Amino acid sequence: MVGYEALRTAAVLAHSGGDEAAETLWAWSWDPGVLVGVALLGGLYAFGLRRTPRSVVPRWRIACFYLGLLTVFLALQSPLDALVDDLFMLHMVQHLLLVMIAAPFMLLGAPVMPVLRGLPNGLRRRVAIPVLRNQGLRMALRFLSSPLVALAVFSAVFVGWHLPAFYSRAVENSAVHSLQQMSFVLVATLFWWNVIDPVPLRPRLAYPLRLLYIFVAGIPNGVLGAMLTFSSDVWYDAYANAPRLWGIAALEDQRWGGVIMWVPGSLLYLLAVVAVAVVMLMKTEREEQASTGLLPSPNEGKAQ
Numbered sequence: 542m543v544g545y546e547a548l549r550t551a552a553v554l555a556h557s558g559g560d561e562a563a564e565t566l567w568a569w570s571w572d573p574g575v576l577v578g579v580a581l582l583g584g585l586y587a588f589g590l591r592r593t594p595r596s597v598v599p600r601w602r603i604a605c606f607y608l609g610l611l612t613v614f615l616a617l618q619s620p621l622d623a624l625v626d627d628l629f630m631l632h633m634v635q636h637l638l639l640v641m642i643a644a645p646f647m648l649l650g651a652p653v654m655p656v657l658r659g660l661p662n663g664l665r666r667r668v669a670i671p672v673l674r675n676q677g678l679r680m681a682l683r684f685l686s687s688p689l690v691a692l693a694v695f696s697a698v699f700v701g702w703h704l705p706a707f708y709s710r711a712v713e714n715s716a717v718h719s720l721q722q723m724s725f726v727l728v729a730t731l732f733w734w735n736v737i738d739p740v741p742l743r744p745r746l747a748y749p750l751r752l753l754y755i756f757v758a759g760i761p762n763g764v765l766g767a768m769l770t771f772s773s774d775v776w777y778d779a780y781a782n783a784p785r786l787w788g789i790a791a792l793e794d795q796r797w798g799g800v801i802m803w804v805p806g807s808l809l810y811l812l813a814v815v816a817v818a819v820v821m822l823m824k825t826e827r828e829e830q831a832s833t834g835l836l837p838s839p840n841e842g843k844a845q
Contacts, residue, residue, distance in 0.1 A: 568623035574719075575617045583610050586652055589659030597741065598651050606650020612643040617722065626712055627786040629777065629798040636725060637801070640699075641809040644729035651740035688735045688746050688754060695732040696761050698724055703765055705776050712779035732758060736817065748821035752814055759810035766803025770796050 586606060590598060615621070616638040625632040660669055672678065684690060702708060702721050711721040736751050738744045746754060775781040775791045785791065 568620050570618045570622045572618065575614070579610055579614050582652075582656065583607065585659030586610075586650070586655045587659070589655030589657065592658040593655050598655055602650045602740075605646045606652055609643045609646030609648075609650065612638050612646065613726070616643065624786070626718075626779075627783055628789065629780050629791075629794045630801055632712075633798040633801040633806075635722075637806055637809065639722065639725050640729040641806065641813075644726060645733045645737060645813070648730065648733050648737045648739070653739065654741055686731055686734050686745070688750070691728075691731040691735055692754060692758055695728045695758060698728045700761050700765065705778070709777045709779040712777065736813065748817060748824070751817050752821075755810055755813050755817065759807055762806045762810065763803055766799045766801075766806060769799025770803055772796075772799070 590603065616635050621631055621635055625635050657665060657669060657673075685694065702711065702724070711718045735744075735746050735754060769776065772795065773792075775795055777795070780794060781791045783791075785794075
């Protein structure tokens with residue numbers, strides 16, 4: 542039944558809507574703020590790579606960073622962004638792209654050192670380094686990025702923005718919508734910072750605790766997705782009162798949005814758990830081989 546409904550919805554999207562659908566599907570945003578931000582971050586990272594040892598940022602990390610940055614661009618500039626004010630289900634796709642793809646992949650790119658080294662020398666020495674060495678700022682960042690605080694902030698922001706009053710306001714007001722998107726990216730970065738080793742900084746969670754950390758973070762996503770899927774009422778006035786694009790009813794749209802949050806969203810959390818478990822097992826195996834002499838220990842390798 543679910544498969545039939547998915548095919549039917551796809552058929553509606555593909556074959557109905559006429560000029561309105563065609564115009565919307567080609568409606569790229571080209572927001573100057575996003576374009577400048579993406580280009581600046583990508584440029585600083587690329588320039589900083591020239592001053593960063595390849596051992597710190599190997600090619601696979603570079604590919605991850607630019608994949609994450611590309612995801613940000615597509616989520617915020619492609620026709621997807623033009624459709625989110627009309628279809629709740631696509632708004633959920635946008636949120637998953639920002640939170641579950643863009644943020645973790647950019648962190649996998651180990652951006653701290655390349656971006657800092659990509660800054661002009663004067664700006665880096667006179668502004669960036671003194672600011673980053675400020676004790677008050679360092680304490681605040683350390684507090685916000687601590688696992689329990691980051692998890693609480695991530696969950697609170699995720700649930701809070703999906704409360705009807707806040708969510709409808711974000712759909713109806715472009716400035717609030719930008720604030721929503723920015724807050725999702727920021728809190729997602731805080732969250733994933735404790736899952737992905739923040740090279741060259743030290744990790745703050747042991748691998749077994751990271752598994753629990755991801756599992757707990759996925760609970761609000763699953764619960765909220767299920768509630769939206771099975772609700773018999775439209776939660777958000779902004780979608781209830783909006784013109785129905787391609788003839789998709791507001792309640793049907795909401796239910797598909799709940800399914801996207803619930804099923805693909807939960808699968809992404811599960812994939813993260815599996816990835817962390819694999820890395821943990823590989824690291825444990827290497828440590829055991831090093832301890833038995835099958836592999837040189839890191840200290841032996843440095844001594845040679």
